[in-house]
Amino acid sequence: MENLKFLQGSDRRSHLGQKADNPQRYTFGPFDLDTEEHTLLRAGDPITLPPKCFDLLCVLIRSHGRLIEKDQLMRLLWPNTFVEEANLSNLIAVLRKALGDSPSQSQYIQTVPKLGYRANICAGRSHQSCAWAGRR
Numbered sequence: 376m377e378n379l380k381f382l383q384g385s386d387r388r389s390h391l392g393q394k395a396d397n398p399q400r401y402t403f404g405p406f407d408l409d410t411e412e413h414t415l416l417r418a419g420d421p422i423t424l425p426p427k428c429f430d431l432l433c434v435l436i437r438s439h440g441r442l443i444e445k446d447q448l449m450r451l452l453w454p455n456t457f458v459e460e461a462n463l464s465n466l467i468a469v470l471r472k473a474l475g476d477s478p479s480q481s482q483y484i485q486t487v488p489k490l491g492y493r494a495n496i497c498a499g500r501s502h503q504s505c506a507w508a509g510r511r
Contacts, residue, residue, distance in 0.1 A: 435494035
């Protein structure tokens with residue numbers, strides 16, 4: 376994965392692992408994520424996420440259910456910056472709350488103790504299904 380550079384507009388999208396001319400929309404559960412418009416909807420209602428939290432959700436969804444180690448997430452979200460692991464933990468907590476998820480009953484975000492996180496999200500572009508959702 377490329378380093379994320381927090382830029383505006385199409386430059387920002389290209390560093391999130393997405394081509395600027397290829398906007399992506401993902402659907403999972405009651406949620407719709409539009410990376411071009413930087414929106415997350417639950418059953419049509421907007422959910423406000425801090426920018427880093429939105430970026431974290433994008434990284435997790437694009438991982439297709441693969442484990443992403445904490446160090447890698449921190450390098451992607453805060454390139455060339457020293458941050459405490461607690462910052463990542465706080466972002467995960469905010470994201471879980473927004474998705475109605477919890478660490479004990481992780482429907483969308485699985486914690487892999489001491490290692491990192493995995494998305495249990497079957498996010499299909501244009502409502503495609505995927506086989507990796509929910510694997511542990």
